[in-house]
Amino acid sequence: MAETVDANFHRHGDVRNRGGFVLSALAGGHVLFHWLIQGFVVLLPEIQSTFHLSGVGVGALVTTRELASGLVSLPGGFIIDPLRRYWGLILAVCIGGISLGALLLGLSPVYPLLLAGIAIIAISHSIWHLPASASLSYHFSQRRAMALSFHGVGGSIGDVAGPVATGSLLLVLGWQGILSVYAIAPFFLAFMAVWAFRGIGGPDT
Template sequence: MDAKKTSSFNLSSVSLLSVLSVGHGITHWYMSAFLYLIPYIKTSLGLSSLQIEVFHVLRQLSGGIVTMIAGFIIDRLNNKWGLILTGCLFLAAIIFGALGVSKSYIYLLILAAIMPLPGQIWHIPSIATISQRLPDKRGFGLSVHGIGAQVGSTAGPYVTGLIIASSVITGLAWEPWRSATVIYVIPTVIAALIIWATLGKLGSVANNGQVIDLITRVKNAKFLLKNKVILILVLVIFLRNSGFNSLMVWVPLYLAGDYQESLGYSPSLYGFYFSLLTLFGAISAPVLGWLSDKYSRKIVLVPSLLIASVLVGTIPIIGADSKLLLGIVFALTGLFTYSLGQLLQAAVLDQIGTGSEGATMGLVLGANSIISAVSPLIAGRLIVANFGISNVFYYNMSLWLASAVLLLWVKLKNPNQS
């Protein structure tokens, strides 16, 4: 699937985008399934809240450092992107299996260092591919790629909950959460083989396939660090991601944890509600992407962030009073926030030239992963420990409001000017 650079959809670009989206969905299924399992792992290994928070910090730091380095390497290996994408899914399968036999906290911390790699590394060549092949439909293309993530993130918790419930009913000897991780190994390996069969020869179409030398890539990186618009976008992404990462870490503990204000939902009900955070993002993503391409990134991003801020602030107000209303708010929150990551990526790529997408996204995603790594820890130590778990949602709200204000101030290139 060596599609040439094009600015319009054809059978080849639709096929390419579909396969990339499915693979992207598997990496997010894998991570959302793990996040769903956190309350069960915490109980099984007898971990404290601080140990879980440290685990998440290490996971984010590791992912960020590797992503920053990987961006340069992936630009260098610009004719090996298919092999890199295949390797991501094979690694995910290995980590799934390793998680199922974890017995100690130290073992879990080792897994934390490699757990984010499949998803983080997948982003770089896939985003660069879409950016190069669909330059005037970048927002739409990245949003469709994001649909895979949303479907995976939606299905992961719900299906994992059903697997756990089935394991309990059938009386398997293993703890149900361990059974769930091992069950996922073989399908992930099969998916990796499909990616290799369809995208094995995928590579960059920039610079006529020439390899960009190290000096040029370092100069490009210096340009990024001096560009005020990109730096502000990095800060906006940091604020948005910090709020979102905190939300994804603490919602499971709010729905099914052992805190005083936790709702105590059953595995299947908890999985359903957690899935609602991503379900409707799959519907809104292509629409928001198309609107951002046609008009501007800002006209879509700012209202969406403001609406999501208000919605997430209502979650603790509703609490246990109405399951129906809480489900609606969860769904609407996902509708207006989950796909915004792809639109912010498109806004960054609008500001740069072709050929350095890998290094750019490696620096942006990696730096944000490192900086936002402490967000769940801040939420846990400063907010949950002192004011209760329900107040973590106000922390998320403040981060998203700040990101909307920053976007209002910065002047972005329109997509058709990039």
């Protein structure tokens, strides 16, 4: 690993600038997104039954997720670059978006709020990737592929664990209860992320 990168990691002895911490924190955040997104797929039959949705109604939920994610990706890239000093805060807000979206889904009495909840989660997930990937590229300028692969593994862990955990929870909780529970951890983690990701964009941020 390049000496300059190592210097950044150990700057002032701050654990937040160490390679292992940066990788673990960003990969952990990625787990949360994929856990909820894939867990939601398991809950779709229950949601369909509760709201008496047709196939079109179920499809609209998935379409809303993908559309919301796609619409913010390109403009998000242009916006995120000049906001480098705020990358840490943006990452924390994205984690908070998981909590808000899951809460809306879990407490939603009407279909439009379901759409709003899934859109918030999708937008938060899409925006997350921008400063997360850019931060990894900065901190691991000589080993970007390795760093990005670790971040991707975090998503894969969420993809595997989310459906299994959600299916297991369905044995004891309803879908609304599960989503309400899923809103709790990200709420607190968002506050931790404000500290964890502070200055993640570089020494001048």
